[in-house]
Amino acid sequence: MFVKRFIAKDMQEAMKKIRKDFGPDAVILDSKTVRNKGIGGLLQKKVVEVVAAYDFGEKKFGSIQPAKKEPVKNESKKEAADKKEKAEDTKIEMLSEQLDALKDAVADFSNKIRIANKETTLTFSPGILKLYNGLLQSDVQEDMAKEIAAQTQEIIGKKKIEANTVARQLVLDKLGEPSPLRLKKYKQNVLLFTGPTGVGKTTTLVKLAAMLAFEKKQSVGLINMDTYRVGAIEHIRIYSEIMDIPVQTAYNTDELKSALKALEDKDVVLIDTAGKSPGDKAYKKELAGYIKICGADEIFLVLSIVTGYKACRDIIDYYSFIQDYKLIVTKLDEAGAWGNIVNMADCTKMPLSYVTMGQDVPEDICEADMNKLVRNIVGRGVLE
Numbered sequence: 001m002f003v004k005r006f007i008a009k010d011m012q013e014a015m016k017k018i019r020k021d022f023g024p025d026a027v028i029l030d031s032k033t034v035r036n037k038g039i040g041g042l043l044q045k046k047v048v049e050v051v052a053a054y055d056f057g058e059k060k061f062g063s064i065q066p067a068k069k070e071p072v073k074n075e076s077k078k079e080a081a082d083k084k085e086k087a088e089d090t091k092i093e094m095l096s097e098q099l100d101a102l103k104d105a106v107a108d109f110s111n112k113i114r115i116a117n118k119e120t121t122l123t124f125s126p127g128i129l130k131l132y133n134g135l136l137q138s139d140v141q142e143d144m145a146k147e148i149a150a151q152t153q154e155i156i157g158k159k160k161i162e163a164n165t166v167a168r169q170l171v172l173d174k175l176g177e178p179s180p181l182r183l184k185k186y187k188q189n190v191l192l193f194t195g196p197t198g199v200g201k202t203t204t205l206v207k208l209a210a211m212l213a214f215e216k217k218q219s220v221g222l223i224n225m226d227t228y229r230v231g232a233i234e235h236i237r238i239y240s241e242i243m244d245i246p247v248q249t250a251y252n253t254d255e256l257k258s259a260l261k262a263l264e265d266k267d268v269v270l271i272d273t274a275g276k277s278p279g280d281k282a283y284k285k286e287l288a289g290y291i292k293i294c295g296a297d298e299i300f301l302v303l304s305i306v307t308g309y310k311a312c313r314d315i316i317d318y319y320s321f322i323q324d325y326k327l328i329v330t331k332l333d334e335a336g337a338w339g340n341i342v343n344m345a346d347c348t349k350m351p352l353s354y355v356t357m358g359q360d361v362p363e364d365i366c367e368a369d370m371n372k373l374v375r376n377i378v379g380r381g382v383l384e
């Protein structure tokens with residue numbers, strides 16, 4: 001085994017030198033970039049230092065040149081064709097490797113472009129950047145946070161007004177006016193509750209029924225249309241017994257008509273429906289039928305604040321066949337930040353009516369207080 005240190009201006013040159021002395025089978029043991037000490041100790045250009053080894057067997061260092069292939073005389077036509085084919089295979093392999101490397105480079109480059117685009121927030125002043133990050137921390141989705149931050153920056157550039165005041169107003173505008181229940185006099189007010197599974201539709205309906213019956217002194221009736229799930233009928237029946245409010249169960253549109261008739265003397269009838277995933281197309285038709293038949297005065301889409309933004313968008317998309325509804329957002333007690341409400345309001349363009357913040361019936365519900373919501377959403381890190 002022979003070991004030798006090679007100095008060259010770059011790795012390419014070093015490899016050339018190694019190949020010349022040791023042939024193509026040399027092994028690189030170490031390589032590093034060093035500075036050549038010049039006259040007077042002055043630092044000179046960087047060079048590469050490569051330590052390479054080669055096992056010459058019995059033969060002496062220096063006397064061996066890279067193994068040169070003996071020219072084959074009288075090579076048969078078949079051998080020559082095989083060689084040519086092999087050479088072409090190698091060439092294709094090399095080209096394919098180069099193509100892969102090129103693809104990687106293009107992918108890397110396009111990623112960089114994407115990141116660069118995302119970093120447009122870097123044009124924000126430090127105060128606005130803090131506001132933007134605060135909105136993100138509050139679960140306001142990225143594009144809207146950017147929009148609010150950019151508008152705030154523009155406005156405070158023109159008017160002498162504090163950033164947080166502007167941002168709060170912009171969020172208030174996104175939330176819109178609260179729209180709690182408005183009962184019509186001398187008629188049966190029909191309220192229908194819908195939304196995905198487990199968000200708190202039944203609990204919220206019971207909370208509102210209790211509020212209407214005991215605080216507002218209205219005569220109230222319930223209709224349960226969640227007949228898919230074992231336990232759902234029992235669930236609402238127990239509440240109806242505790243509150244002494246009648247409940248009807250309806251399995252289809254005909255039974256819904258009969259149930260409404262049976263409760264025609266009530267000021268308010270609240271209809272509970274089954275929770276469905278946004279993939280259930282058949283149920284959409286069914287629900288549209290119930291809405292038509294009951295002639296709902298108010299439809300409440302119940303959403304949970306802890307549902308992620310993307311899932312929320314799919315749900316909102318699913319219910320977009322309903323022309324007019326109000327939003328109820330549940331489980332505020334489970335989320336530290338309430339920015340997702342702004343996302344929901346912006347996505348649906350429907351008014352917010354109530355929010356719920358706990359499992360206790362009937363107390364854990366209140367009309368949406370926009371100022372309270374905004375105080376939670378804006379203000380994380382905003383410069384006063």
Ligand SMILES: Nc1nc2c(ncn2[C@@H]2O[C@H](COP(=O)(O)OP(=O)(O)OP(=O)(O)O)[C@@H](O)[C@H]2O)c(=O)[nH]1
Nearest residue numbers: 197198199200201202203275330331356357358359
């Ligand atoms: N933390 C918290 N839990 C809630 C709130 N509202 C409802 N829940 C709970 O959420 C769970 C589901 O509530 P339900 O009222 O059965 O929900 P649902 O939308 O009717 O469910 P399905 O009928 O199965 O689709 C229950 O454990 C409720 O106690 C709330 O505001 N906060």
Ligand SMILES: [Mg+2]
Nearest residue numbers: 201202226232
């Ligand atoms: Mg339910």
